[in-house]
Amino acid sequence: MKPASHARVLRERLERRDIIVVPGGGSPLEVKLIAREGFEAAYLSGYATAASRYAVPDIGLVAYGEIENAVLATTRVADVPLIVDCDTGYGDVTNMARTVQGMERLGVAAIQIEDQAWPKRCGHMDAKIVEPREVALRKLRAALDARLDPDTVIIARTDARGPHGLDEALERCLMFRQAGADVVFVDGPQSLEELQIIGRELAGGPLVANMSESGLTPLLSAAELQELGFAIALFPSSTVRLCVRVIEGFLTDLKTTGDSRAWVDRMASLAQTNSALGIDSMRAFEAGILADVQRRLGQ
Known part of the structure; x- marks a missing residue:
C-alpha cells in the first residue's frame, strides 16, 4: 500500500485539536535536524533561507528560483512534511500558479502565501505595504485553483496588521477563509490581547501563531497558544x-585567542556531526552492497 503523501499527513494532522509545534530553518541541514528530532512538520522560512543560504536580509532579494533551489536541496535529505514560505507568490495570478505547482512537484506539504506588495519585507519589520483586497483575493484563488493535489495545504497570511490595524487583518483572514484557504495567519500581532482577539474572532479553522523571538509578538508556549x-x-x-x-x-574568541579548546564542549563532535548528516545509513548501504558482491563472486 502506497504511504500517504506529506500533504495528506499534514492535512489530517490539522484536523486534530492539539497544536503542532513547527520549527523553521533556511538550509537543508537545519530542516534535516528538525526531521531527525521527530517534529511533525518543518518550515522553510523565507527569512531564514535568505539569511542562511544567501546571507541577505528578508527584503525581497530572494525570489522563486532561489526558494525552488532551497526546497529541492532540502527535500532530497529531509523526510518530513514541509511548509514552504512562498512570500507573495512572486508575481500575480500566473506567477502564483507556477509557484504552487512547482512546490507541489518538489513534494512540499503546505504553501504559505501573503498579501504584501513586492518587494516584500520580513513580517516583523516596519514600512510594509499590502496589496489591495482585490489583488490579495485573486492571487489566493489562483493558488487554490492551481493545485495539482487537493491535499496540498494553502496557508494564507496577511501582513495588514502593521500598516492598517488588527481589524483589517481580521477581515482579510475571514475573506481568505471564505475563499477556501485551509489555514489563515495574521502576522505581527503586538500584544497578548491581540493574540486573544485573533483566536476568538477567527475561531472555526486552523490558525498560525508566529513566535519570532525578539519580534513584535509576545512569546508564548505552544500550550498557551x-x-x-x-x-x-x-x-x-x-x-x-x-x-x-x-x-x-x-x-570573536578565536580571533583573540587563536585557540578553539574553550568551545569544544559546545560543539558536536565529528562523529556526532557525521551521524546527523546521515553517514551511518550510507555506510550500512555501502556495506550491504559490498557484502552482496563478495557473496556473488564467491559462488
Whole structure:
C-alpha cells in the first residue's frame, strides 16, 4: 500500500485539536535536524533561507528560483512534511500558479502565501505595504485553483496588521477563509490581547501563531497558544539566529585567542556531526552492497 503523501499527513494532522509545534530553518541541514528530532512538520522560512543560504536580509532579494533551489536541496535529505514560505507568490495570478505547482512537484506539504506588495519585507519589520483586497483575493484563488493535489495545504497570511490595524487583518483572514484557504495567519500581532482577539474572532479553522523571538509578538508556549485557539505554533527563524549568535561568539574568541579548546564542549563532535548528516545509513548501504558482491563472486 502506497504511504500517504506529506500533504495528506499534514492535512489530517490539522484536523486534530492539539497544536503542532513547527520549527523553521533556511538550509537543508537545519530542516534535516528538525526531521531527525521527530517534529511533525518543518518550515522553510523565507527569512531564514535568505539569511542562511544567501546571507541577505528578508527584503525581497530572494525570489522563486532561489526558494525552488532551497526546497529541492532540502527535500532530497529531509523526510518530513514541509511548509514552504512562498512570500507573495512572486508575481500575480500566473506567477502564483507556477509557484504552487512547482512546490507541489518538489513534494512540499503546505504553501504559505501573503498579501504584501513586492518587494516584500520580513513580517516583523516596519514600512510594509499590502496589496489591495482585490489583488490579495485573486492571487489566493489562483493558488487554490492551481493545485495539482487537493491535499496540498494553502496557508494564507496577511501582513495588514502593521500598516492598517488588527481589524483589517481580521477581515482579510475571514475573506481568505471564505475563499477556501485551509489555514489563515495574521502576522505581527503586538500584544497578548491581540493574540486573544485573533483566536476568538477567527475561531472555526486552523490558525498560525508566529513566535519570532525578539519580534513584535509576545512569546508564548505552544500550550498557551493552543488555549487561545491556534493550531500551529511556528518558530520560523530560531535556528538561524542561534547560528549567528554562536558562530559570531566563537569567531570573536578565536580571533583573540587563536585557540578553539574553550568551545569544544559546545560543539558536536565529528562523529556526532557525521551521524546527523546521515553517514551511518550510507555506510550500512555501502556495506550491504559490498557484502552482496563478495557473496556473488564467491559462488
